[in-house]
Amino acid sequence: MRWYRKWLARAGLYFPEPGREEAFREFFVERHVNLMQAFLLGGAIVSTASVFWHESIDPVGAPDTHWIKLAVFPLLLLPQALLLLPAMRRHAETLVILPPMTALLTQLLLVMPVLDGGMAYTAHPTMQTMLFFIAFMRARFLYVVSVSLFSAVAFVVAHRLAPENAARLLEINAHFVWATAGAVMWAAYWQERLHRRQFDTLQALDAARVAAEQANQAKMRFLASASHDLRQPIHSLGLNVYALKNRVRYPEQKEVLAEIELAVGAMQTMFNSLLDLSRLASGLVKPDLASLSVSELLRELESMFGAAARDKGLELRLRACRGRVRSDPQLxxxxxQNLVANAVRYSERGGVLVGCRRRGATLSIEVWDTGPGIAKDALDSIFVEFVRLGRQGREGDRGLGIGLAIVREACHMLGHALAARSRPGRGSCFAVRVPLTDEAPVAQPAARDEADRVFGAFVVVIDDDREVLDSMRRLLELWGCHSVLAGSGRQALEALGRHERIPDLIVCDYELAGGETADDAVRRIHGQVWPDIPVLVITATGLAADMAGRTHNGYRMLRKPLAAEALRAAMHEALAPPPGS
Incomplete structure (x- = not known):
């Protein structure tokens, strides 16, 4: 490193690290190029105006400056035009320093020799040069130093060229020139230090952001990897508990099994909540907006939480609303559901009210409870993951404290305003504002009371986990199904070759051993057995398609861990005859 760079580094005006000085130059130019262009335009206007000013005060010598008037404005506009070219942006600081240097050289070499008296014209260009200095306070420090010293030297040289006027001009301008040059250099020094500190701060923020993004990606990779391994045993455990429940006979065994079933259900709920939060936070979920009937949503809440509220002695009231909103139905x-579940969980007396209020073009859906309430300074923290503020509800009814975090992420993704207010000892109110719409909601097919289609069905189950296959075998036997169990699409074809009956349904895990997917396995069976066999895909992966509910080939996708009742309902729906048959 050259000696002056070491000195500049000690003064905080140079980055000795490789590449940082170039990065700072790009940073500075990017933030100040518009100001530099404005400075050049202002300099061109002032310089041209100075020539007209001279014509007005010195009409005798004015004809000799006509050629200057024609040359100055284009000359000073040329650097500004060059700055409009992206390829020239990297040279912005050099282009900015050229106009004042050119003006002073023109003054010394061209203007003074042709004017009678020489120095009479130098007073206004000196003032003009000071305007350049003021603009340079936003430019790099070294360029300010260069122009200041150059201008000061030019001033001294000009006075030596015209000694007859030196005394008066020095009296008028000398102190002004030196004082202005020193003040500008001092201000420019601190401006340069400020810009470099801003650059350091922004680089540190960028590094912290990159580190946070990498940590978040690592967390998501861990969740995606761990979720597959965790879902498999939880899924198998739930199916086995369901199958075992229908086989035990003694009351003591049923009591123990009921406790196990409750624990497994709570584990499945907590696990699914964790995965839902990770998907929302990582942006894997893509909203699918549609028109929804608010009254239909309220009826669903009544059917889901009415019994739980009555068990606690609470009154669940839902105010009728005939409005329609536009949102993602699932989210x-x-x-x-999370808001009402929290309200029922933490209310020990009184009740829960769900109502709606119009707010301009939006509908505010509000959930009121009579729980213990939340202190005002703790309202923001309740939306943070795993924060519960000591509110526990009933013993054994404890979650992870992520229900409201899911609400926050879902509202953020949908662009719905979320508000909370509470009074300790009186209760809380949570409100979600959803846009109103006049579109008719998508009609849902009416449910028909049909005979059980699962009993007697011939089902092919493909999964590379032996425990899952064993639990599916017991479950299908319990439901009166015939089954073929296989670990891959090839094994399934070999097993089906020993049967004359065409399968009624294929239930397949999404990721199989050897890189095979459900789409690959099903394609084999459809191609060699029958092309119209219904398919259910059960996944333990964190795919974006998982939330959409369909694979790439359009097969319905269910997420592990899956309750036995939900699996049976999905099989019943998949076995329905196609429309028009």
Missing amino acids: LRQIL
Whole structure:
């Protein structure tokens, strides 16, 4: 490093690290290029105006400056035009320093020799040069030093060229020139230090952001990897508990099994909540907006939480609303279900009220409870993951403290305003504002009371986990199904070759051993057995398609861990005859 760079580094005006000085130059130019262009335009206007000013005060010598008037304005506009070219932006600081240097050289070499008396014209260009200095306070420090010293030297040289006027001009301008040059250099020094500190701060923030993003990506990779391994045993455990429940006969065994079933259900709920939060936070969920009937949403809440509220002696009231809103059906249901579930969990007396209020072009859906309430300074923290503020509800009814975090992430993704207010000892109110719409909601097919289609069905189950296959075998036997169990698509084809009956349904895990997917396995069976066999895909992966509910080939996708009742309902729906048959 050259000696002056070491000195500049000690003064805080140079970055000795490789590449940082170039990065700072790009940073500075990017933030100040517009100001530099404005400075050049102002300099061109002032310089041209100075020529007209001279014509007005010195009409005798004015004809000799006509050629200057024609040359100055284009000359000073040229650097500004060059700055409009992206390729020239990196040279912005050099282009900015050229106009004042050119003006002073023109003054010394061209203007003074042709004017009678020489120095009479130098007073205004000196003032003009000071305007350049003021603009340079926003430019790099070294350029300010260069122009200041150059201008000061030019001033001294000009006085030596015209000694007859030196005394008066020095009296008028000398102190002004030196004082202005020193003040500008001092201000420019601190401006440069400020810009470099801003650069350091922004670089540190960028580094922290990159580190946070990498940590978040690592967390998501861990969740995606761990979720597959965790879902498999939880899924198998739930199916086995369901199958075992229908086999035990003694009351003592049923009591123990009921406790196990409750624990497994709580574990499944907590696990699914963790995965839902990770998906929302990572941006894997893509909202699918549609028109929804608010009254239908309220009826669903009544059917889901009415019994739980009555068991606690609470009154669950839902105010009728005939409005329609535009939102993602799945995410809005999850928001309202989490809010009502929290209200029922933490209220020990009184009741829970769900109502709606119009707020301009939006509908505020509000959930009121008579729980213990929340202190005002703790309202923001309740939306943070795993924060519960000591509110526990009933013993054994404890969650992870992520229900409101899911609400926050879902509202943020949908652009719905979320508000909370509470009074300790009186209760709380949570409100979600959803846009109103006049569109008719998508009609849902009416449910028909049909005979059980699962009993007697011939089902092919493909999964590379032996425990899952064993639990599915017991479950299908309990439901009166015939089954073929296989670990891959090839094994399933070999097993089906020993049967004359065409399968009624294929239930397949999404990721199989050897890189095979459900789409690959099903494609084999459809191609060699029958092309119209219904398919259910059960996944333990964190795919974006998982939330959409369909694989790439359009097969319905269910998420592990899956309750036996939900699996049976999905099988019943998949076995329905196609429309028009």
